[in-house]
Each structure stands twice: as C-alpha cells, then as structure tokens.
Amino acid sequence: MSDAAVLIDVAFPLPLKNTFKYKAPGDMSGSAVFGKRVIAPLGKKLLTGFIVGVSQPTDPNFASTCNYEIKEVVSIPEDPPFFTEQLWRFISWAADYYFVPVGTALKSLLPPGATKKSKRWVFLAQNVGSDTCEQRQETDSLPSVLLKKGRMLEKDLISRIGESALKDCIKRGLLTTQDYLEIPRTMDQRGRSKKPIRTLSKQNGSYDPALWPELTPCQVAATNTISAAIESGGFQPFLLYGVTGSGKTEVYIRAIAKTLEKDKDVLVLVPEIALTPQTVRVFLDRFEGGVALFHSGLTPAQRLQEWRRIKERQVRIAVAARSGIFLPIDSLGLIIVDEEHDPSYKQEDGFPYNARDLALVRGMLDAACVILGSATPSFETFENARRGKITRIDLPERYHAGQMPRVEIVDLKDSKRIGDRKGFLTPLLLSHIQETLDRREQALLFLNRRGFDTFVQCKSCGFIFRCPNCDISLTHHKSKQQLRCHLCGYSQFAPPLCPKCASAAMSFHGIGTQKVEEELKKLFPTSRIERLDRDAAHNQEDLVAILERFRNHEIDILTGTQMIVKGHDFARISLVGVLYGDASLHFPDFRAAERTFQVLTQVSGRAGRDRRLSSVLFQTFDTEHPVIRYAARQAYEEFFEYECEVRRELAYPPFGHLILIRLEGNSETKVEQAAIRLGSVGRMLKAPLGGLTILGPAPSPRKKAGGKYRWQVLLKGTTRENLRRLVQQLRDAGHLNQPGVKVTIDVDPIEMM
Ligand SMILES: [Zn+2]
Ligand SMILES: [Zn+2]
Incomplete structure (x- = not known):
C-alpha cells in the first residue's frame, strides 16, 4: 500500500449539485475505497460524506487545478463500502434525468442511519473455531460468548481481556475488527409498523421445482423465452402481458429460479407491498433461501437489517416497494416489476422518480433482464413494445380455465x-x-x-364540461362561478342549466x-x-x-x-x-x-x-x-x-414528453406572479428550440394543498432533448429560484394536479 496521499471525490447526502475534492493523507490512503464513508469538513461543519472517486498521485488529474483549496478528510470509518461504482453511475444518471441535486438522489441509496456513528465489532477469524488442540489453547483466554457467536462489540471485549490482549489476538490473526452501523433505539421508535409483514412464514408450496404446479402451454412458452434471455445474459426487457388471473406469478417464479441458478440475484418490485402479503408469501413458499422485504412499513432498524442482508448476499431475492430500485444488489440478474402500470411506482415528493422507468435503466447498466408484468400495461410500456424496444410476451388465457x-x-x-x-x-x-x-x-x-x-356533471343526461384545448374535464371554482382548465388556464362561466338537456340538476357532490x-x-x-x-x-x-x-x-x-x-x-x-x-x-x-x-x-x-x-x-x-x-x-x-x-393528436405521452413545473408558497400573489413570469420566459426561450408547447400557467385544481397556494406550468415536447434543454436553460438562468416560492420539476409526471 502506498503511503502517498490520494485525492478523493466526496458526495454528501444533502441537496448539493456537486461533489467535492479532498485529500486523504498517506496513513488513510489504504482506506480510501469507492463507496466508503468519510468524515470531512464542509464549510464550518464536519459532515459524513461518501467516496465517489479516488485518484492516485500518478493520475494526470491529481494535481489538476481546482478553484478551491483542497482540504484533508478527518477520518475514514472502517465500515464496508455502501455502494459500488455501478450503483453510483445509476444514481448520477437518475439525478441528472430528474433534475435533482445528486446529493438528494444519493440519500435514496443509503440505509437508515448512514450518517450515524458506527460501532466497532470484533470477529473470530474464519479458520478459528475448528477444535484443533493448539487453537483451543490460543482461544482459551477469549470470552465464551465470542467463541459461540463469533462476534462481539470491541468495547465489551476490551473490558473483559484488555486492549493489549486484543491487539495481540489481531496480530496473531485470531480476530478481525469491522465497523457496523447500528440504529439508535430512539430512532427506531419513530418507525411506523409494530407488526411488519416480514414475520410472514412459509405456508405451503414446495422448494422443489419438480413439485411446482404444471404450467399451461402459454406459460411454458413465456418461460422458455425468458430463460433463454437469462441464460445468454445481458440486458433484455420484456413486457409480460397477461389477462388478470393468467398466472404471471408462475412465470416470474421460473425466471427467478433460472437467475439464481446462474448465480445472479433478483429484485421484485410490487406496488403497495404492505397491503399484499399474499404476493410476498408466494416467493417465501418457493425459495428456500428466503426473501428480503423492503418497504415503508418497516422500522429504520428493520430497513437497515434488510438492506444489509441484501448487500451481503445473505438473501438472493429482494421483494420491495418502489424505493427498492436503489437497493445494493451488486450481482443483479433480473428485475421484475409486477403490475407495472401502477401509479404507486411514481414517487411524488422530494425526489420524484418512477421506479418502473428506472428499472429499465438499471437493467441496462447492470446487464440484467427486466420483466414488466401487467394485464393493462401503461401506454408508455405498450408503445415501447409496439416499437420493438421491449419484447412482448402474451399470456392470453386464464390460468386453470x-x-x-x-x-x-x-x-x-x-x-x-x-x-x-x-x-x-x-x-x-x-x-x-x-x-x-x-x-x-x-x-x-x-x-x-x-x-x-372537481368536475360538474348533469344528473339527467350525464353531460360533462371539457376543455376545448386539452380534452380534460374542467374544474369547478365555486366562489367565482367559473369552470377552468388546470392545464392551459382556459376558463368559462359555469351555467346554471345543462347546455345539452337544459336540466337544472347539475353535479352531485x-x-x-x-x-x-x-x-x-x-x-x-x-x-x-x-x-x-x-x-x-x-x-x-x-x-x-x-x-x-x-x-x-x-x-x-x-x-x-x-x-x-x-x-x-x-x-x-x-x-x-x-x-x-x-x-x-x-x-x-x-x-x-x-x-x-x-x-x-x-x-x-x-x-x-x-x-x-x-x-x-x-x-x-x-x-x-x-x-x-x-x-x-x-x-x-x-x-x-x-x-x-x-x-x-395532442402529443401526450407516449407520443410526446412532459415536464411539469410546480410552484407553491404561502402568498397567493407571489406564487401567481412567479408562475406568470416563468410562463412568459419559457415562451421566449422555447421558440428557437422547436417542437415545444407551454400549457399554462394555471392554478392547480387542489389549489390550496396543505395551506399552500399551488400553480403549475406544463411543458410539452415532441422530443425529449429539446424539452430538457428548455428546463436546463430556465434553471441555469435562475428562473427556477423564486423568492418565497418553492419550485419543483416533475419529469414524466403522473399526478397532474
Ligand atoms: Zn343534461
Ligand atoms: Zn386546457
């Protein structure tokens, strides 16, 4: 190991766009490994960051000019790396695509408590514990709890045998040390669920594939196609399109078995995991190695535990809600997105990503197969299948007649x-x-x-008011007796009688x-x-x-x-x-x-x-x-x-692309003015780009959500490139920083209100 200092790039899990360069002095250079934590000064504070780049003194860019003075890190805790370069590339891609600071996106990679202090554990070395005579002599002095469990906290061991005896054991190769995160009790009490579904146990079903239910001819064909893809390796996306009750799960199970056989691991995303324990049970019932469950119903300590079981490959299958797309599965061979059309794959606040879309990106980066399953695929997925970007597999008949x-x-x-x-x-x-x-x-x-x-419907004939520009229903603003389109801002007077049948019985709330x-x-x-x-x-x-x-x-x-x-x-x-x-x-x-x-x-x-x-x-x-x-x-x-x-006709997805800019704040006038300003600047900037439409600004139908006033501007583009360029220009010119107004960018929005 070199004693020369190394230069490292550090990302902090904070809303920061950039990473920062630090020096790791010679005695720490051996610990400077990608994905590890560092304690480093940022401004006047000492913060926990993560290593996302290491350059050796021989690298040409080592001494490259930097517009700030490069400081030294304070320490590099001895716990294992939190993520691989591969996963960092994935998160950087996502941060860029969704216009969020990379530090914000980084947070979703980390287990709970990742910025907390870890505890040092002592482990028995691998070869110790076999009962040879000389070893028994050597380990005689060690506490029986350590010999039995194979590990104990360093501070407990020191209080039993003293520091010098510990050092001696390490030198002789009997013991090793490792830092591990632990969730403080106070943090865990904030966890929501007392009875997480990970207490589920195996009910029925066999671990032996020979005893699994016989497949229908369609299921056999689907399984063969997917197995061949897994066998040959590499990224291959599938749409498993099967009517409700057609037995998609049996096809998933065969694909999982095939992936495990190739010594690769599996991520299964399911919507609303806590509500569908029977979905999870199927996987528990079939795979002896068990599954890790990862969802918002777990306490922080449980989340950390599941995260670690996955990271250390103690389990090979993770069943997770949308946030599972960021799990540290380092040898990923298969991603399944069940009910891929489900809107709950879209995260709405903070870091608004779509786990279904990211599954395809991660599959590509990790060279894994991706199966999107649905009876009613999202239009985006179905159109991708029609264009040949995704291989479509049909399960047209209902399982078992x-x-x-x-x-x-x-x-x-x-x-x-x-x-x-x-x-x-x-x-x-x-x-x-x-x-x-x-x-x-x-x-x-x-x-x-x-x-x-929010809509008005005639009780006699069913008539509905719709926007002539956007083909969505108009929102009723009672106070102003107005009907308004919340996308383009079109408005009209709300008539007391139905324009179609002249009935006075309008709407029933x-x-x-x-x-x-x-x-x-x-x-x-x-x-x-x-x-x-x-x-x-x-x-x-x-x-x-x-x-x-x-x-x-x-x-x-x-x-x-x-x-x-x-x-x-x-x-x-x-x-x-x-x-x-x-x-x-x-x-x-x-x-x-x-x-x-x-x-x-x-x-x-x-x-x-x-x-x-x-x-x-x-x-x-x-x-x-x-x-x-x-x-x-x-x-x-x-x-x-x-x-x-x-x-x-209206260039809505999947035939066009959308980015929704939301503005919210406490002052109605400030939000409205900011939205109007943004709309007019956007119209100026869009002209030379071409293929872009700006809808709005308009007030959101849920205008006063959480005491805040909300407006929105919808950007529509025939190409993604120009649409992104417009947002970049708005951002770089500072138009998205408005005093007293919070501006969020929602790429490929699902919730339009
Ligand atoms: Zn009517
Ligand atoms: Zn409209």
Missing part, C-alpha cells in the same frame, strides 16, 4: 334513485346483492371517486362510500358489511386486518375505493359492483381514460377466480362510452388504439 366474469352495463340515468339518499344502489344491483347473500357468497362494491370531486355503507346496513341488516377507504383504515394494520377478514369470509359485503382493487385475491367473490364507472373518467388528467380502463379491468378481475359463475356490474351515466365498453370486454388493445388517437 378460470372463467372470465360476465359484465353487465347498467344505465344510471334510468335509475329513479339517483339523487336521493340511496345514491348508487340501483334496483338491479340490489337484487344481485340479495342473490349473492342468499348463496352465502361475497360482494365487492367499488366507488372510484376521490375525496374531492358528497355521495361517498360511507353513505353507501350506511344505506346497505339498513337494507341488509343481518349481513356483515364493511368499508375500506382512507377514512375507514387509518393505517396499514387496519387495512390489512379488513382485507384479512374479507378473505376469511367474516365480511359479506365490502365497499371501498381504489384500495380494494390492488391485486387482492379473494376466492369467494361472486359479485363485483362498480357503482359509478365513469367517475374517474372525468378526473382532470389526460390519463383519466387509461386509469379508468385499468381500474375497471382490475376490479372485474377480482370476480370469478374460484371458477364460480360470477357477475360484474358497471353502472354508468354513459353506457356507450368506449372506455366502459372496452373495459367490459377486457379489450385492452382495442382500447389502446382508440385512446392513442387522442394522445397522438
């Missing part, structure tokens, strides 16, 4: 009950519920509304799942009825408990919002009622139709998994609406063709 449910479309306009207290409980739906209860089976009633509805539940309890007093929405389930434990009761048939009728459609498998459901199918069609979002199709397809997929003859009812004001019609037949591709017409 499960029947597709019959879907009936029910016209809400016919119902005399609309507008009265009974809300969406139509006579046809009520008679279906009665039949289901008589057969001692279960019903799931789904209301796809959010807590706030306030019918939610709670009212539906109350009404059901009156109508079916002896049945067990519960509700699942953000109000009924305050935390994940409540949620899991309600779902568990439903699974055990302790509930006859469950009503709820989108939470009830997430991949839950309930065998005894024979009736699924969609109370107001077009509600989500009118969210002010260009993806409203795509989301509605996805959610209707997913919710009807809940029915009939048990091969019972089951019914699905779609209640709607617009029985002829193509989205409702296609969803009733689960005709994804026809729907895709239909919806792409609009997307293409």
Whole structure:
C-alpha cells in the first residue's frame, strides 16, 4: 500500500449539485475505497460524506487545478463500502434525468442511519473455531460468548481481556475488527409498523421445482423465452402481458429460479407491498433461501437489517416497494416489476422518480433482464413494445380455465334513485346483492371517486364540461362561478342549466362510500358489511386486518375505493359492483381514460377466480362510452388504439414528453406572479428550440394543498432533448429560484394536479 496521499471525490447526502475534492493523507490512503464513508469538513461543519472517486498521485488529474483549496478528510470509518461504482453511475444518471441535486438522489441509496456513528465489532477469524488442540489453547483466554457467536462489540471485549490482549489476538490473526452501523433505539421508535409483514412464514408450496404446479402451454412458452434471455445474459426487457388471473406469478417464479441458478440475484418490485402479503408469501413458499422485504412499513432498524442482508448476499431475492430500485444488489440478474402500470411506482415528493422507468435503466447498466408484468400495461410500456424496444410476451388465457366474469352495463340515468339518499344502489344491483347473500357468497362494491370531486356533471343526461384545448374535464371554482382548465388556464362561466338537456340538476357532490355503507346496513341488516377507504383504515394494520377478514369470509359485503382493487385475491367473490364507472373518467388528467380502463379491468378481475359463475356490474351515466365498453370486454388493445388517437393528436405521452413545473408558497400573489413570469420566459426561450408547447400557467385544481397556494406550468415536447434543454436553460438562468416560492420539476409526471 502506498503511503502517498490520494485525492478523493466526496458526495454528501444533502441537496448539493456537486461533489467535492479532498485529500486523504498517506496513513488513510489504504482506506480510501469507492463507496466508503468519510468524515470531512464542509464549510464550518464536519459532515459524513461518501467516496465517489479516488485518484492516485500518478493520475494526470491529481494535481489538476481546482478553484478551491483542497482540504484533508478527518477520518475514514472502517465500515464496508455502501455502494459500488455501478450503483453510483445509476444514481448520477437518475439525478441528472430528474433534475435533482445528486446529493438528494444519493440519500435514496443509503440505509437508515448512514450518517450515524458506527460501532466497532470484533470477529473470530474464519479458520478459528475448528477444535484443533493448539487453537483451543490460543482461544482459551477469549470470552465464551465470542467463541459461540463469533462476534462481539470491541468495547465489551476490551473490558473483559484488555486492549493489549486484543491487539495481540489481531496480530496473531485470531480476530478481525469491522465497523457496523447500528440504529439508535430512539430512532427506531419513530418507525411506523409494530407488526411488519416480514414475520410472514412459509405456508405451503414446495422448494422443489419438480413439485411446482404444471404450467399451461402459454406459460411454458413465456418461460422458455425468458430463460433463454437469462441464460445468454445481458440486458433484455420484456413486457409480460397477461389477462388478470393468467398466472404471471408462475412465470416470474421460473425466471427467478433460472437467475439464481446462474448465480445472479433478483429484485421484485410490487406496488403497495404492505397491503399484499399474499404476493410476498408466494416467493417465501418457493425459495428456500428466503426473501428480503423492503418497504415503508418497516422500522429504520428493520430497513437497515434488510438492506444489509441484501448487500451481503445473505438473501438472493429482494421483494420491495418502489424505493427498492436503489437497493445494493451488486450481482443483479433480473428485475421484475409486477403490475407495472401502477401509479404507486411514481414517487411524488422530494425526489420524484418512477421506479418502473428506472428499472429499465438499471437493467441496462447492470446487464440484467427486466420483466414488466401487467394485464393493462401503461401506454408508455405498450408503445415501447409496439416499437420493438421491449419484447412482448402474451399470456392470453386464464390460468386453470378460470372463467372470465360476465359484465353487465347498467344505465344510471334510468335509475329513479339517483339523487336521493340511496345514491348508487340501483334496483338491479340490489337484487344481485340479495342473490349473492342468499348463496352465502361475497360482494365487492367499488366507488372510484376521490375525496374531492372537481368536475360538474348533469344528473339527467350525464353531460360533462371539457376543455376545448386539452380534452380534460374542467374544474369547478365555486366562489367565482367559473369552470377552468388546470392545464392551459382556459376558463368559462359555469351555467346554471345543462347546455345539452337544459336540466337544472347539475353535479352531485358528497355521495361517498360511507353513505353507501350506511344505506346497505339498513337494507341488509343481518349481513356483515364493511368499508375500506382512507377514512375507514387509518393505517396499514387496519387495512390489512379488513382485507384479512374479507378473505376469511367474516365480511359479506365490502365497499371501498381504489384500495380494494390492488391485486387482492379473494376466492369467494361472486359479485363485483362498480357503482359509478365513469367517475374517474372525468378526473382532470389526460390519463383519466387509461386509469379508468385499468381500474375497471382490475376490479372485474377480482370476480370469478374460484371458477364460480360470477357477475360484474358497471353502472354508468354513459353506457356507450368506449372506455366502459372496452373495459367490459377486457379489450385492452382495442382500447389502446382508440385512446392513442387522442394522445397522438395532442402529443401526450407516449407520443410526446412532459415536464411539469410546480410552484407553491404561502402568498397567493407571489406564487401567481412567479408562475406568470416563468410562463412568459419559457415562451421566449422555447421558440428557437422547436417542437415545444407551454400549457399554462394555471392554478392547480387542489389549489390550496396543505395551506399552500399551488400553480403549475406544463411543458410539452415532441422530443425529449429539446424539452430538457428548455428546463436546463430556465434553471441555469435562475428562473427556477423564486423568492418565497418553492419550485419543483416533475419529469414524466403522473399526478397532474
Ligand atoms: Zn343534461
Ligand atoms: Zn386546457
């Protein structure tokens, strides 16, 4: 090892754009390893940073000019590196792509407590412990707890045998030392869940592949294609497109087994992991080595433990929520993104990334296979498959001949009950519920509304006001009697009568799942009825408990919002009622139709998994609406063709690219003025670039979220390059730093409000 000083680049997990150069003096140069922690002075403080570059004195850039004085690091703690160069390249790419400081992105690579002080442990050397006579003599002086467990805290050992004896043992090669992070107890108490799902245990299923269920011919074909890709190695992306209940999981399992066989590791991303314990159980049941679980329901200590098990390859399979895309899996061979269309893969605050998109980037950098699985793929993924960038594999039939449910479309306009207290409980739906209860089976009633509805709909004919420029529904601003587009700012007077049928019965707010539940309890007093929405389930434990009761048939009728459609498998459901199918069609979002199709397809997929003859009812004001019609037949591709017409015409993704700039602050005038300024500067800058449109500025429909006023400017580009260039120019000219206004850049936005 050289005694000369080395030059290192250090990144700090703080919102800083740059990395900083430091000198590591000769006695530390041996410890200067990529990914390790350093304690270094930054400004007037001593901070924990991470080594992201090491140059030797012989490197030509060693003495290169630097516009600041290069300081020395204070120390390099002896714990193992936190990340590889590979992972650092990945995070740097993501930081650049999403316009966040690299220090902010770095934080997502680190386990909890990464900037805390670590403790030094003493370990028995590998070869010690075999019971040869001379060794027994040598280790006689060591405490039995160390011999038994193989490790103990250094300070405890020193208090037992003294410092010089310890040094002697290290010199003789009996013991080694290593620093390890530990989560202080106080930090752990802030953890949310007391009963994390990692206490799950194996239930059934075999570790022996010979005993796994036999595959259908389609599953065999899919497995063969993917196995060949894993065998040959390298980055290969797949879309596993299979109708609900087609058995995608069995294909995942074969792909995982193949990857492990090649001595590579696996990352499985699932949406809302804490809500879907049965998804995780499948993997536990099949793989003897176990799985690491990584999600927001874990306490910091549990997160650290899982992070370390993965980093040290104690487990070879990680099942994780979106943040798992940053896990330190150093020999990654396969990434699976289950339900790839799910919006929960998008992180909205802080570092707004999309884990589904990053999975493809990481797969490319790590030369791994990537499987995106869905019955209703996102348009971005499906279009990528059509253009040949992703290999599409179909699973067209339902697993084990499960029947597709019959879907009936029910016209809400016919119902005399609309507008009265009974809300969406139509006579046809009520008679279906009665039949289901008589057969001692279960019903799931789904209301796809959010807590706030901003659109205006005619109760008599179903008419909706839409923006003539953006084709999204207009937002109702009650105080000003105005209808406004929150993308382009178009506004019009809100008329008291329906422009189509002249009815005065416009809009009906306030019918939610709670009212539906109350009404059901009156109508079916002896049945067990519960509700699942953000109000009924305050935390994940409540949620899991309600779902568990439903699974055990302790509930006859469950009503709820989108939470009830997430991949839950309930065998005894024979009736699924969609109370107001077009509600989500009118969210002010260009993806409203795509989301509605996805959610209707997913919710009807809940029915009939048990091969019972089951019914699905779609209640709607617009029985002829193509989205409702296609969803009733689960005709994804026809729907895709239909919806792409609009997307293409207005250059929405996947035929154009979007970056949303959000502005928020305490002063309404400041935010509005900043948004207007940004809009006009943007219009000036965009002209020479070409292919760009600026929509807005306009107030966000959820104008006053969390006491803050919110405005937004939407940038649309036919090419990604010019769109990015525009944002870079805005940023470099300082237009994104506005006093008293917080500006966030959302690349490829999902949430448009
Ligand atoms: Zn009308
Ligand atoms: Zn508009």
